[in-house]
Amino acid sequence: MAAAAGPSSSSSVKETLPPALGSTSQPPPVFDGTTRLYICYFCPFAQRAWVTRNFKGLQDKMELVAIDLQDKPAWYKEKVYPQGTVPSLEHDNEVWGESLDLIKYIDSNFDGPALLPEDSAKRQFADELIAYANAFTKALYSPLMAHAAVSDEVVAALDKLEAEMTKFNDGPFFLGQFSLADIAYVTILERVQIYYSHLRNYDITKGRPNLEKFIEEMNKIEAYTQTKNDPLFLLDLAQNHLKIA
Template sequence: MAAGAAVPVISAREDLPADLTSASSEPPSLFDGTTRLYVAYHCPYAQRVWIARNCKGLQGKIKIVALDLVDRPAWYKDKVYPENKVPALEHNKQVKGESLNLLKYIDDNFDGAELLPHDSAKKMFAEELLAYSDSFNASAFFSCLRSKGDVTDEAVAAVDKIEAALGKFSDGPFFLGHFSLVDIAYVPFIERLEISYSGIKNYDIIGGRPNLGRFIEEVNKINAYTQTKLDTQVTLDIIKEKFGIP
């Protein structure tokens, strides 16, 4: 499929495995030729790579292994990924981590829809946005939710920057016009911002931000993404627990 083409629609919901816990005494048969993506269903970093896998139609080639991060199996750190984090990808007798690196790795090393365009201006902007993503997450999500009271000025500025970025190209509602790896990197956090700002800060993230509103509307039409979402209330409860919010 050519770069910039529509993401393939996945009509059937995948039958996902249950979380593995410390009581799951045996690890998978490592390095047996099976490609495995280790995730936690509620983790936005793991969600990034899960979405990319779905977008490229790799459900039959990359097996999901879900972990309970509160009660994760000891074998995961000892035998699979010493960093003991998700996501991690087991492929070609190696285990790799870090979500942004894995997005590019999956796009470069597996068949399916290309997740970055060939246009040089869009590729350059993609790299700028990917480099900014950690700063955005820190300002708009982590720092804001750790603060008391209203949404911080720093968070508002970060979200406004995303609103402006979404208006750079006019050939579609996404960061590079058409849905791409950049959208995959940002959407798990935008999803959580919309939920937490509304449910905790009483703040409408799309108010006065038409580009962001259109982005959220259109991305929720992409099955490769929506199949990775948890129930809104479940996500809000997880966020509240993480940040100690009653």
């Protein structure tokens, strides 16, 4: 399963991860004042919120609750989050969801290193990148789900990211420094790099040096690497449950 997560972006101390809760599990004491982040260890969307939590050093303030999506407990939808998806965040007697909205909420409402810069141009660019993340995900996943070859849309989406990484040249990330924009993409890139390599013999970084450097630098950030799964586990999961081929 997932690697253990640590208490900050720079610490090597490992967090003991709770077991995933399935259909026979009892719910936590919902709305008792505890802040809880509901995730699935292998979901790329939940991983975005998990990375954000870790980078801001919120392990002691935001309890992880892992949900088994293959054996989902009924209470999760009934008592916690009516949409039934992950991630969701139980905070101040409310529940927040949708990963791209949630990472912004966590950054804005909790202490820790800021994940958006003060610079207005960079903030606007971050908003544009985050808004495009769903379309990027669809472009990369659609041919895999349809058992189709690498499409022009896939190439164009990857080329767009490669080009966007040149807008600010003060670091290896989208905005120069690490930000929510990077979190929005890295968990998707983690998976499609594996899938396209194994299933299409296609290297998403070939001819894209900025993307290659981005992935290399992301793998130096513990807040992210602490949340990664074994690549072959992700490939097997995708083939068996997403039916990609």
